Amino acid sequence: MNSEKIFRYLLIGSGVLIVLIAIGIVTTLFIGSIPSFKEFGFGFIYSTDWNPTQGRESYGALPFIIGTLVTSILALLITFPFAFSISLFLGEYFKNGKLPSFLRSVIDLLAGIPSVVYGLWGFYALRPIITDLGLNAQGFGIFTSSIVLAIMIIPYASSLGSEVISMVPGSLKEAAYSLGATRFEVVKTVIIPNAGSGIFAGYILALGRAIGETMAVTMLIGNSNKIPTGIFDLGNTMASLIANQFGEADGLKYTSLVEIGLLLFVITGIVNYIGKLIMKKLSA
Amino acid sequence: MNTSAQISNAKLNRRLLKDKLFTYAIILLAFLSSVPLFLILFELIKKGYRQINISFFYKVAPDTMEAMVAVKNNEIIPGGIANGIVGTLIIVGMASLIAIPVGIICGMYLAENSKGKFAGVVRFIVDMLQGVPSIVLGVIGYIWIVKPITGGFSGLAGSVALSIMMLPSIVRSTEETLKMIPETLKEAALSLGVPYHKTMLRVVLPSGISGILTGVILGISRIAGETAPLMLTALGSAAISTDITEPSSAIPLLVWEFYNDPNLVDMIWSASLFLLILILCLNLTAKAIAKRWKVQY
Numbered sequence: 001m002n003s004e005k006i007f008r009y010l011l012i013g014s015g016v017l018i019v020l021i022a023i024g025i026v027t028t029l030f031i032g033s034i035p036s037f038k039e040f041g042f043g044f045i046y047s048t049d050w051n052p053t054q055g056r057e058s059y060g061a062l063p064f065i066i067g068t069l070v071t072s073i074l075a076l077l078i079t080f081p082f083a084f085s086i087s088l089f090l091g092e093y094f095k096n097g098k099l100p101s102f103l104r105s106v107i108d109l110l111a112g113i114p115s116v117v118y119g120l121w122g123f124y125a126l127r128p129i130i131t132d133l134g135l136n137a138q139g140f141g142i143f144t145s146s147i148v149l150a151i152m153i154i155p156y157a158s159s160l161g162s163e164v165i166s167m168v169p170g171s172l173k174e175a176a177y178s179l180g181a182t183r184f185e186v187v188k189t190v191i192i193p194n195a196g197s198g199i200f201a202g203y204i205l206a207l208g209r210a211i212g213e214t215m216a217v218t219m220l221i222g223n224s225n226k227i228p229t230g231i232f233d234l235g236n237t238m239a240s241l242i243a244n245q246f247g248e249a250d251g252l253k254y255t256s257l258v259e260i261g262l263l264l265f266v267i268t269g270i271v272n273y274i275g276k277l278i279m280k281k282l283s284a
Numbered sequence: 285m286n287t288s289a290q291i292s293n294a295k296l297n298r299r300l301l302k303d304k305l306f307t308y309a310i311i312l313l314a315f316l317s318s319v320p321l322f323l324i325l326f327e328l329i330k331k332g333y334r335q336i337n338i339s340f341f342y343k344v345a346p347d348t349m350e351a352m353v354a355v356k357n358n359e360i361i362p363g364g365i366a367n368g369i370v371g372t373l374i375i376v377g378m379a380s381l382i383a384i385p386v387g388i389i390c391g392m393y394l395a396e397n398s399k400g401k402f403a404g405v406v407r408f409i410v411d412m413l414q415g416v417p418s419i420v421l422g423v424i425g426y427i428w429i430v431k432p433i434t435g436g437f438s439g440l441a442g443s444v445a446l447s448i449m450m451l452p453s454i455v456r457s458t459e460e461t462l463k464m465i466p467e468t469l470k471e472a473a474l475s476l477g478v479p480y481h482k483t484m485l486r487v488v489l490p491s492g493i494s495g496i497l498t499g500v501i502l503g504i505s506r507i508a509g510e511t512a513p514l515m516l517t518a519l520g521s522a523a524i525s526t527d528i529t530e531p532s533s534a535i536p537l538l539v540w541e542f543y544n545d546p547n548l549v550d551m552i553w554s555a556s557l558f559l560l561i562l563i564l565c566l567n568l569t570a571k572a573i574a575k576r577w578k579v580q581y
Contacts, residue, residue: 011393018390021448025420029423106318107317118324123543211417213417246423264417264420265416269416
């Protein structure tokens with residue numbers, strides 16, 4: 001076989017390898033969750049019990065699914081005004097110059113901080129403030145995690161937005177200006193209708209990030225196995241449950257954790273797929 | 285008289301005021317978002333600089349007893365994070381060895397087959413892989429490597445998990461860079477009788493090297509700070525371990541261990557500071573490369 005052919009096989013082979021990795025991940029998670037699925041069936045998804053006591057073992061994912069969704073959606077709500085402002089700032093108000101390039105670097109750096117460092121900062125700097133405010137006795141809980149998560153996803157939520165906002169055709173904006181619109185009115189009537197779905201897609205992708213985030217949440221959420229009763233309550237997410245309990249798990253608990261991993265994989269997959277779908281419609 | 289003019293004047297003023305307030309709000313909120321970065325940096329530097337000295341880089345992490353004695357005597361905790369530095373270098377290095385060739389070749393494939401059906405599937409899967417939570421990849425590393433191959437926690441398992449994590453960014457940056465390289469360059473080489481594979485490897489790939497390198501470095505910086513997947517795979521080790529089939533430490537794992545040990549708590553800041561500086565340097569390098577050697581045609 002000549003090198004020409006080898007090269008072409010190599011190219012296709014790399015694509016096949018990627019597909020195999022993805023199939024491998026899905027089947028591995030599926031096979032790993034079979035024992036747990038056999039034991040609990042679909043009840044696993046809506047059961048609220050997480051009881052590792054020997055002999056009375058019973059596992060359900062609902063508290064963690066709810067914890068994950070509440071934490072990440074709350075984070076997205078907190079992040080929204082900031083990320084939207086950054087998108088407008090960089091995409092419309094100040095496109096060039098020293099200030100925006102400073103802000104851009106800051107946001108890049110925010111994206112580079114490891115999750116565990118965010119967790120430390122949340123634990124030592126933010127938690128005392130939450131305690132002082134009397135929101136939660138120890139300062140742990142969903143609210144604390146959501147604030148840190150909100151900071152962590154600012155870069156992801158704002159970058160796509162500023163890109164689409166800067167791509168809004170100048171002629172449209174000028175038309176509005178020529179009719180006497182103020183900049184705020186241009187933003188409201190031209191930019192948001194035009195770039196809205198792109199901005200939204202950015203938030204969806206950021207939500208996907210928040211859902212899968214592990215370390216910072218593990219350090220701050222309080223790791224309770226019950227369904228949270230409010231945003232200042234303790235809780236747990238799917239990712240932090242795996243991080244906390246996988247190490248010492250075996251038997252039924254182990255396969256239940258793998259099934260949690262499968263559910264997490266599926267949920268982030270759906271969220272990311274929706275985000276990509278919106279983006280695709282946009283570019284079409 | 286003039287009432288309608290006054291009314292419209294008042295209305296105009298209100299609109300202008302609204303516009304002004306909105307602008308100020310945007311500026312304020314945008315810059316408020318940068319506050320956490322400085323708070324975090326300040327906290328790390330303030331609490332971490334004291335621990336960073338020469339022995340920090342060549343001594344292994346202290347055990348609880350040593351640290352307790354030092355804290356009691358109000359001294360700096362002895363020891364360093366050498367086991368973490370070596371572990372991170374080996375784990376991240378191995379992950380790069382796996383991911384970089386596969387990623388670049390796959391990126392080349394996607395750039396060359398921009399309309400193919402199978403390429404579309406691959407592109408979709410790469411996008412989906414990008415979104416897989418790191419902890420899930422930790423579970424995968426555990427099931428694929430820890431259980432069947434190394435028979436226990438190992439650095440190799442960590443590398444495999446991290447390599448899957450960095451793959452998408454390499455593939456996408458390679459594809460996007462190569463797509464920007466003009467077709468004429470390739471045609472020129474082909475018309476001179478250069479075989480296809482040599483054209484791709486010797487002409488097209490080198491012209492896009494800066495973009496690819498940027499993607500690789502960003503991929504490395506993305507995995508260097510990862511803790512969660514390593515907790516399920518590499519586990520951590522008190523000694524410097526160069527055997528990839530044995531449990532291995534890593535800087536983020538050390539931060540986690542220090543966090544969980546009340547006696548070692550003073551070490552978390554220096555270890556995090558070092559990790560953060562390392563990642564920021566990688567990011568800045570990537571940015572500088574992207575800026576300096578931009579693909580221009």
